[in-house]
Amino acid sequence: MEGVLQGFFVVGVVLFAGYLLARYDVLGPQGTKVLSALSFTVGLPSLMFSMIATRHVSEVLSATGLISVITAVACMMIFVAVGALRRWGTRRTVIGALTTGIVNSTNLGVPLSVYVFGSATYVTPIMLFQLALLTPVALTILDLADPKGHKLSVLKVVSTPFRNPVTVAAILGILLSALEVEVPDLVLAPISLAAQMTVPLMLIIFGMSLHGISLRGGTGDAAPTTVAVVLKSAVQPAFAWVLAAYVFHLDQFSMFVVTACAILPTGQNVVLYSIRYGVGQALAQSTAVITTVLSVPLLLGAALLFG
Template structure:
């Protein structure tokens, strides 16, 4: 349990730094936008490529990884269906679906996996799934859904992933990993060095975005936010447990692993995407805050339940 509290304490301190920066206006009126652009254009692509390229592609095919993928896809599909029925809009629904399926696997999942489960490799399949599949598809949707309603040519649609640095980095990482290419340290080390700025900057951006956050500012997001929180903090962990016990018949420890991974809150990169594309910011921020608060008692409860 100490590991759970330690992980949240570290994240909370960095979030506080971002909040203070925004409250004191230390970075000026465009600070959040500049940092989010830097992270999106440089840090996140470096993180994605170095993470995927340095791991074997078969890691995502493990049973625990498969359960994480299935539960995330189910919850994202449920949110997308609800968004279509409720007419929440394609762009806001996309951000909401990300909030239900993208977990904080990097800056929270890695330390918690290390402290609680004994190894950081348990969150690797989740990272690969999110970085190589979910994120590129979602960002492509956000790129294609022009808010001005302009017609998009077929070539523009087909080439959209290739014009997004995050997507390009993911594609190149998958190619290198699948081909079994071992890149030299002279190539990977600079990328890993740049990638190290991504996690703290994401947390700082998230902390800055909390300044002035008020759910009452955009009441249209209340229902989507509530539904996203329910899917992320209740449905996904419950579904992971059911699959682990009744479908895959995993042992107690492995069941705890998939349940704990499903409990992880919404990742800060969802907030980054919302800020970057200027849509669903209140939805992403509120879901991330609430699921982070709920994750503390839920993880402690899971640790106690599974011994």
């Protein structure tokens, strides 16, 4: 328990440092954008590759990752069913479903996995599922349902995961791990060095994003937001624990891992999708803010529960 609290303390201090950077505008108006680009194109791909390629593939494609995918899909299906019954509209329902299924697996998930769980590989299956499967499918539906008729080409949709450096690095690492190919030290050393900047950089970015956040209401947004928050912060963690304990019969630590991953708040990229498609912006923003606030006491509660 002491080690978990220390991990949360380390994460919290760096998050607060990022918040202060944004609060006093130390890095200027483009600070978050530049740091995010550096993390996304260099740091995170390096971390994913170095962590995955040097481990056995069973550590990456594990039962904990499968549970995370199952619980995410289940909660999204529940939201879609409620949205269909309440007639919230296809595109709005898709955005709402994404707020329950896409978690902040990068800026918060990776640091949490490294400092609290001991390895970034615990969130790798979640990231692969979100980037390689869930996001392309959701964006395709949003495009097909676009009343303005602005469609993306099939090739562009299908190739989306392979134009993402994080996904490419993770897939390459999994292939080398599965084939038991040993990466030469001369190649791995610079990649591992670049990977070291990733966790603190992502925590700073996430801390900066917390400055100035607010709840934005809108006509008819209360009901879908409530459903999304309940599914994301209550149903998904509870379902993950039930699967881990009574279906997969995992050990205490693994139960904590899957529960904590399920507690992770809604990913900020869902907000970007809502802005891009001009639908469900208040729903995405409010759910992201509320689940982020709730994640702190819920994560600490999970640590206490599982000892």
